[in-house]
Amino acid sequence: MLVDVALSPRCLPADRASEKVVVVVDVLRAGTTVAFALHHGAEAVIPVRSVGAARELARRFPGRALLCGERRALPLAGFDLGNSPLEFTAERVRGKVIVLTTSNATRVFYRLREPKAVALVGLVNAPAASRWLAALGEDVLIACAGRGGELGIEDAFAAGVIVNGLRELVPAELTDSAFAAGQLATALGTRVKSVLWESKHGRYLRTLGLEFDLEVCAQVGTIPILAVLEEGKLVAAFPPE
Numbered sequence: 001m002l003v004d005v006a007l008s009p010r011c012l013p014a015d016r017a018s019e020k021v022v023v024v025v026d027v028l029r030a031g032t033t034v035a036f037a038l039h040h041g042a043e044a045v046i047p048v049r050s051v052g053a054a055r056e057l058a059r060r061f062p063g064r065a066l067l068c069g070e071r072r073a074l075p076l077a078g079f080d081l082g083n084s085p086l087e088f089t090a091e092r093v094r095g096k097v098i099v100l101t102t103s104n105a106t107r108v109f110y111r112l113r114e115p116k117a118v119a120l121v122g123l124v125n126a127p128a129a130s131r132w133l134a135a136l137g138e139d140v141l142i143a144c145a146g147r148g149g150e151l152g153i154e155d156a157f158a159a160g161v162i163v164n165g166l167r168e169l170v171p172a173e174l175t176d177s178a179f180a181a182g183q184l185a186t187a188l189g190t191r192v193k194s195v196l197w198e199s200k201h202g203r204y205l206r207t208l209g210l211e212f213d214l215e216v217c218a219q220v221g222t223i224p225i226l227a228v229l230e231e232g233k234l235v236a237a238f239p240p241e
Contacts, residue, residue: 001170002139005159005177008146009108017112021138023129023162024120026105026145027154028201029073029083031122032217034100034227034234036085041094044233047106047120051076054101061097069101073205076101085216097233104145109229112143118229119237123158123192127221130165131239132228137170142178147201153184154199154217157192160185161220193218 004020006012025031034045043064048054051069055078058065068081075082081092083102100106105120112118116138121129133140142162144155160181166172167182174182188195196202196218205214224241227234 001137001172002175003142003163003166003172003178004140004175005142005144005163005181007144007156007177007181008151009111009149011177012108012111012143015113017115017141017143019139020115020141021117021133021136022112022115022119023133023140023142024105024108024118024145025122025142025155025158025162026120027122027158027217028152028196028199028205029085029213029217030100030102030105030145031120032124033083033085033088034120035122035125035223035225037088037093037098038227038234038236039223039225040088040090042088042096042098044235045098045100045227046233047109048099048101049107049110051101054099058099064097066093066096066098068098071103073103073208073210084210084213086212104147108143108145120227120229120234121158121162122217123161123220124217124223125221125226126158126161127165128224128226128239129162130169131241132226132237133162133166134169135240140166142181152199152201154196154202156181157185157188157195192220
C-alpha cells in the first residue's frame with residue numbers, strides 16, 4: 001500500500017488521484033459538519049461547487065432538501081443552514097438530503113479524476129478513516145482542502161493522524177509528503193486545540209465568534225462513521241472496529 005498526501009489543492013494535479021482511494025480532509029469545517037450531519041441521521045449530503053447550482057439542485061428534492069453552505073465562513077442568504085457542525089442536530093437533519101456548497105472542500109471533489117473511492121473527513125472521524133483505508137487495502141491519496149488553495153496546518157495535521165493510524169493497522173509505504181504529515185501529527189499530537197486555534201483559518205473563525213465550532217472540530221475520534229461518495233452523494237459508511 002502506497003500512502004500519499006496532497007498538502008494543498010495546488011498539490012493536486014488531476015491525475016494524482018487516479019486509481020487511488022482518496023480521503024478529502026477539511027477540519028474547518030466541512031469534513032466535521034458532514035460527519036455530524038450523517039451521524040445525526042441525514043440521508044445524504046450532496047457536495048456542490050457553486051451557490052447557483054446548490055439552489056437549483058435543492059429544488060429537485062421538495063420537502064426533503066436542506067440548502068446549506070457558506071462563503072468566507074459566513075452563512076448564505078436564503079439558505080437553511082450554514083456550515084457550522086453545531087447547526088446539524090438530529091432534529092434538523094434526520095431524513096433530509098443536505099445540499100452543501102463550501103469555499104474549499106466541495107471544490108476539491110471536482111479536481112479528482114478516476115479515483116477508486118472518495119471519502120470526506122475531519123478530525124472527529126479521522127480514526128474511522130484509518131480503519132476504512134486499512135480494510136480496503138488500496139493505494140491512498142489524502143487530499144487536504146486547505147483554504148483558498150493554500151496549505152492549512154489543521155488539515156495537514158489531520159492527514160498525519162490518518163497516516164499514523166493507518167500504519168498502526170497495516171504496513172504502508174509513505175511518500176515524503178505523507179511522512180511529513182505523520183511527523184507533524186506526532187510532534188503536535190498533544191496540542192490539537194492549539195493547532196486549530198492558531199491556524200490561519202482558526203484565527204479567522206475566531207474573529208467571527210465561532211470558537212465553539214473550533215472546540216467541536218478539535219475533537220479526535222468522536223464520530224465512528226465517515227462520509228463516502230456514492231453516485232455524487234456522501235453517505236454514511238461504518239468502517240470495521
